[in-house]
Amino acid sequence: MKVLADTSALIEFMRGNERAKSFITGAEKVYVSSLSLYEILVGRTPREEILGLVSSLDGVLPLTGRDGVIASSIYRKLKSEGKLIGSIDILIASQALTRKLTVLTKDKDFQNVKDVRVVLIE
Numbered sequence: 001m002k003v004l005a006d007t008s009a010l011i012e013f014m015r016g017n018e019r020a021k022s023f024i025t026g027a028e029k030v031y032v033s034s035l036s037l038y039e040i041l042v043g044r045t046p047r048e049e050i051l052g053l054v055s056s057l058d059g060v061l062p063l064t065g066r067d068g069v070i071a072s073s074i075y076r077k078l079k080s081e082g083k084l085i086g087s088i089d090i091l092i093a094s095q096a097l098t099r100k101l102t103v104l105t106k107d108k109d110f111q112n113v114k115d116v117r118v119v120l121i122e
Contacts, residue, residue, distance in 0.1 A: 001023075001027050001028055001102055001119075002027065002028050002029040002030075002031075002099075002100070002101050002102065003023065003024075003027045003029070003030050003031070003101060003102045003103070003104045003119070004031050004032070004033060004061070004092065004095060004096045004099070004101040004102070004103050004104065005024060005030055005031070005032050005036070005057070005104045005105075006033070006036050006089075006092055006103060006104065006105040006107065006110075007036040007039040007040050008105050008106035008107050008121070009023075009024070009104040009105050009106065009121055010032065010036065010040055010050075010053065010054075011040065011043075011045070011106075012106055012121050013053070014045060014049065014050075014053065017121060019121045019122060020104070020121045023104050023119060023121070024057075024104070027104075029058045030057045030058055030104075031057060031058055031059050031060070031061050031099075031101060032054055032057055032059075032060055032061070033060070033061050033063075033091070033092045033095050034060050034061060034062050034063060035063065035088050035091055035092055036092065037050075037054060037060055039088065061095050061099070063091060063095070064098070066098055067091060067094045067095050067098055068091075068094070070094035070097055070098055071090045071091045071093070071094035074090050074093055074094060074113055075087075075090050077114070078090070078112060078113070081112075083112045085109040085110075085112055085113070086109065089107065089109050089110060090113070092110075093110060093113040093116045096116055096117070097113075097115060097116055101117075102117040102118065102119055103116055103117065103118045103119070104119050104121065105118060105119075105120065105121065106120065106121045106122075108120065
């Protein structure tokens with residue numbers, strides 16, 4: 001499985017969550033969004049620890065124009081359904097969709113996005 005680990009998945013991995021560790025170490029490929037990298041770097045976890053983890057993964061995904069277009073469609077759909085989620089989550093979901101990746105997360109909001117494959121960490 002090729003996964004896009006979101007901020008919560010990376011935090012859980014660093015906290016020793018066994019489910020997060022199992023998915024991240026057992027996945028065929030593991031990517032992180034540049035958005036998640038930003039979110040986690042402004043938090044409390046030591047910078048060196050984060051950068052060490054991220055450098056061991058398969059890459060940091062930049063946000064592209066195509067991701068922005070897909071994200072705008074997701075936003076409009078969720079808003080019309082009354083299920084709007086955070087903008088960063090929408091952008092990460094668009095990155096997963098355009099690259100056919102499964103989102104690894106602790107955040108159930110991703111389940112509101114149609115066609116995004118999600119693995120929840122409990």
